[in-house]
Amino acid sequence: MNDEFSMAAVEFPDPFRLLIRETAASTNDELRILAEGGASEGLVLLALDQTAGRGRRGAAWFSAPGESLAFSILLRPDEPKALWPRLSLAAGISVAEAVESFGPATGIKWPNDVWIGRRKVAGILVEADRDFAIIGIGLNVNSTAFPKEIAEIATSVRLETGMEHLRLEVLAAIIRSFARHSRQIGGDFDHLLDLIRQRCVLTGHCVSFGSTSGPRQGWVEGIAPGGELLLRTEAGLERLMQADEVRILC
Ligand code: BTN
Numbered sequence: 001m002n003d004e005f006s007m008a009a010v011e012f013p014d015p016f017r018l019l020i021r022e023t024a025a026s027t028n029d030e031l032r033i034l035a036e037g038g039a040s041e042g043l044v045l046l047a048l049d050q051t052a053g054r055g056r057r058g059a060a061w062f063s064a065p066g067e068s069l070a071f072s073i074l075l076r077p078d079e080p081k082a083l084w085p086r087l088s089l090a091a092g093i094s095v096a097e098a099v100e101s102f103g104p105a106t107g108i109k110w111p112n113d114v115w116i117g118r119r120k121v122a123g124i125l126v127e128a129d130r131d132f133a134i135i136g137i138g139l140n141v142n143s144t145a146f147p148k149e150i151a152e153i154a155t156s157v158r159l160e161t162g163m164e165h166l167r168l169e170v171l172a173a174i175i176r177s178f179a180r181h182s183r184q185i186g187g188d189f190d191h192l193l194d195l196i197r198q199r200c201v202l203t204g205h206c207v208s209f210g211s212t213s214g215p216r217q218g219w220v221e222g223i224a225p226g227g228e229l230l231l232r233t234e235a236g237l238e239r240l241m242q243a244d245e246v247r248i249l250c
Contacts, residue, residue, distance in 0.1 A: 005048070010172040011177040015042030016073070018171075022058060025052040027072040028127055028136040035074050035132045043178075044175060046071035053138060056125055062150065067131060067143040069167050072136040073178065079186040084133050085242050086185035086192070088126045088226050091135045093195045094181050095122045096102040098173035099139075104160040107201035110229050111242040114139075115201055119155035137174065141167050189227070197223050205233070206250040217249065 005020055012018060024030045024047035031045040031203070050070035053061035063070040073091075077084060092112030098116065099106050100119060107115040122139040140146075140156035142164050157165055176192035185193040197203070202220040211217060218231035218238065228239035229246065240246070 003217070004166060005046075005168050009030060010168050012044070012172060012175050015040065016044055016175050016179060018044045018046060021047045021090045023047060023051060024070075026050065026054050026136075027070055027114065028054060028125060028134050031072040031074055031136075032129070032135050035129070035134065039074055041074060041076040041132075043074040044071055044171075044236040045074075046171065049137075052116065054125060054136075055123055055138075060170070061123060061125075061138050062147055064140070064143045064146075067141060069137065069139040069141055069158070069171055069174075072134050073175075075135065076131060077133060077182075077185070079141055081128070082190075083185045084128050085126070086189060086227050087133055087135055087182060088124060088242055089196055090181040090185055090192060091124045091126065091178060093136060093192060093199075094174050094177035095124070095137060095139060096199055097177045097195075099157055101173050102157055102161060102170065104157065104166055106199060108196055109201050110201040110223065110246065111227070112197070113208060116155050116157075116160045118201075119153055120150075121155050121160070135178075139170065139174070141165055141170050155221060190225075193227060194225055196227075202229065202246060202248065205248045207246045207248055209246045220246075242244065 027045045027047050049065040050063045055076040088111045092108050095114045096106040104116045112124040125136040127134045142158045143156040146154045218233035221230040224230045231238045
């Protein structure tokens with residue numbers, strides 16, 4: 001096992017615990033199998049080498065082995081299922097806070113991409129089943145180079161701080177933060193929303209977004225009380241659900 005991930009110095013809050021795989025195609029898919037087999041809430045599955053990571057909207061997710069974090073968290077929330085999409089926001093703010101604890105200020109590109117400046121440092125893929133949710137997180141920790149398709153839009157904590165970081169410490173910071181924020185999707189959601197609003201990189205920008213009738217444009221006015229994106233369009237004030245892709249135009 002990779003020395004960097006020896007558990008000696010790091011404790012996870014209850015019920016979170018770490019399971020490490022040398023290699024996995026996708027930690028979301030591997031954790032789903034464990035969840036279907038009855039694994040209890042709080043299991044965190046991390047792959048040292050994730051070979052076929054999945055992103056949102058069917059995109060591939062690149063994780064540099066030995067440099068990045070690719071892991072998934074199993075939850076069995078008590079809250080009504082309609083509130084589970086809020087776990088995306090809880091995960092986004094948890095990653096943002098953890099990254100900030102190592103120095104750089106972060107932004108959140110709603111719903112849950114974590115940015116440093118105008119570059120993406122982390123992506124989150126939440127997948128829900130009947131009685132569990134899997135929160136998959138990919139974070140560029142010590143990467144210094146990226147595939148050419150994302151080289152212009154990606155960054156890492158190392159590139160932004162000029163220092164290497166222990167990935168286990170970064171992971172533990174995320175889990176500590178997520179242990180708090182994942183409980184805020186029901187009560188105290190306003191507090192979670194405030195943290196997102198403070199970091200929302202879309203507010204005040206003109207954006208394009210996908211819709212059933214094709215691409216449309218609007219001005220982002222902020223985040224609605226339910227966590228949706230508030231957009232001023234030619235049709236008036238609209239609320240965008242979390243599945244939709246948004247691009248900054250100006
Ligand atoms: C995105 O920004 O499109 C979401 C990327 C999510 C990537 C993570 S890496 C760990 C987990 N396993 C996966 O296959 N995907 C998520």
